[in-house]
Amino acid sequence: MLFDPRPKSKREEIFDREKELNSLLGGIEEYPITVLIGIRRVGKSSLLRVALNEFNGLGLYLDARRLYAAGGGAISPAVLVDEIRKILLGKGRFGFLSGIKLESVNLAGVKIAPKEMTIIDVFELLNGLGERFGRVVLAFDEAQYLRFYGPRGGKDLLAGIAYAYDSLPDLGFVFTGSEVGLLHDFIGIDDYSSPLFGRVYEEVEVRPFQRGVSEAFLRAGFEEVGLKVPDEEIKRAVDGLDGIPGWLVEFGFNYWKSGSFERAMERTVERARVMIREELLELEKRSPRYALILRAIAIGLTRWRDIKDYVEAKGGPITNARLSALLKNLEKMGWVRKESGEYRIIDPLVEKILKS
Ligand code: ADP
Numbered sequence: 093m094l095f096d097p098r099p100k101s102k103r104e105e106i107f108d109r110e111k112e113l114n115s116l117l118g119g120i121e122e123y124p125i126t127v128l129i130g131i132r133r134v135g136k137s138s139l140l141r142v143a144l145n146e147f148n149g150l151g152l153y154l155d156a157r158r159l160y161a162a163g164g165g166a167i168s169p170a171v172l173v174d175e176i177r178k179i180l181l182g183k184g185r186f187g188f189l190s191g192i193k194l195e196s197v198n199l200a201g202v203k204i205a206p207k208e209m210t211i212i213d214v215f216e217l218l219n220g221l222g223e224r225f226g227r228v229v230l231a232f233d234e235a236q237y238l239r240f241y242g243p244r245g246g247k248d249l250l251a252g253i254a255y256a257y258d259s260l261p262d263l264g265f266v267f268t269g270s271e272v273g274l275l276h277d278f279i280g281i282d283d284y285s286s287p288l289f290g291r292v293y294e295e296v297e298v299r300p301f302q303r304g305v306s307e308a309f310l311r312a313g314f315e316e317v318g319l320k321v322p323d324e325e326i327k328r329a330v331d332g333l334d335g336i337p338g339w340l341v342e343f344g345f346n347y348w349k350s351g352s353f354e355r356a357m358e359r360t361v362e363r364a365r366v367m368i369r370e371e372l373l374e375l376e377k378r379s380p381r382y383a384l385i386l387r388a389i390a391i392g393l394t395r396w397r398d399i400k401d402y403v404e405a406k407g408g409p410i411t412n413a414r415l416s417a418l419l420k421n422l423e424k425m426g427w428v429r430k431e432s433g434e435y436r437i438i439d440p441l442v443e444k445i446l447k448s
């Protein structure tokens with residue numbers, strides 16, 4: 093169902109996105125590394141799940157953000173190895189990997205117990221499986237959190253991935269990220285100090301729906317649940333929610349359940365408030381000034397000088413360099429964009445909630 097608010101995993105539940113899905117599948121099948129970027133709630137995880145399901149090899153899905161949270165703000169190499177092992181065991185239970193012993197894996201004649209396996213051992217094992225299954229793809233959702241892997245900002249993992257890139261042809265990687273700039277910084281293809289420097293990769297961007305697509309999406313969703321909704325209400329919904337599929341789904345679902353435009357909008361904003369509050373809390377842990385900056389922009393102080401005055405009035409002195417760095421980070425994390433010298437909040441619901 094189009095208005096199902098959970099992440100989708102089948103092609104028929106995904107509206108539009110034919111092009112993105114085919115590029116993603118092409119990347120998964122042919123490139124050692126594929127990067128899938130886009131702002132929060134635009135549909136990355138859904139597309140990734142669909143692609144992994146349709147992919148003609150063995151796709152393993154890992155949520156780096158969840159591993160980071162479960163590890164109390166860090167991802168230990170042992171936990172990652174164990175997570176991959178568990179996913180493989182789960183697949184084994186469904187018969188994908190019958191005949192392969194994972195409790196004590198035989199690698200090139202050497203028996204290695206899982207506890208002693210390094211991430212390189214795991215990559216070699218996966219590549220071995222890839223030789224039998226066509227290809228294995230390890231997909232990290234919200235991969236910018238992998239910078240909390242190990243003690244060196246994720247460099248050890250990147251070194252492993254670089255080794256796989258050069259030497260393990262039947263193992264591929266997918267990275268997705270809402271914090272696009274942070275993800276690019278982490279992967280570091282353009283950074284000569286990164287282990288992955290200079291490697292070729294496929295990049296697929298998922299953008300918010302264009303106006304017409306958003307309206308068509310709502311119409312298709314309402315038709316699917318047998319509800320007649322006036323065109324004028326569909327247009328008003330898109331005015332308020334823009335083309336962000338996550339919010340459009342939330343609105344459609346709430347309209348279907350409540351039968352009223354006003355109630356559906358209220359519930360969508362309420363739901364957004366809960367989600368965005370959590371994201372803001374996480375942001376404030378990085379720096380309490382982020383929330384002040386976002387609030388300044390939301391209330392219309394969109395120029396650098398005005399933002400600075402507001403932040404200093406509310407939070408005390410800040411150097412120019414520091415404010416610039418924080419603004420740059422907000423861009424990298426997908427909260428704001430800069431257009432002809434002015435800053436804008438990207439997500440209209442984030443703006444609305446910050447204002448209230
Ligand atoms: P992201 O991973 O980019 O944050 P998700 O894949 O979690 O986004 O999508 C957010 C919500 O929007 C999901 O719960 C899903 O139901 C819905 N969604 C996203 N893209 C589409 C689409 N193309 N068609 C239908 N629903 C979608």
Ligand code: MG
Pocket residue numbers: 136137138233
């Ligand atoms: Mg996601």
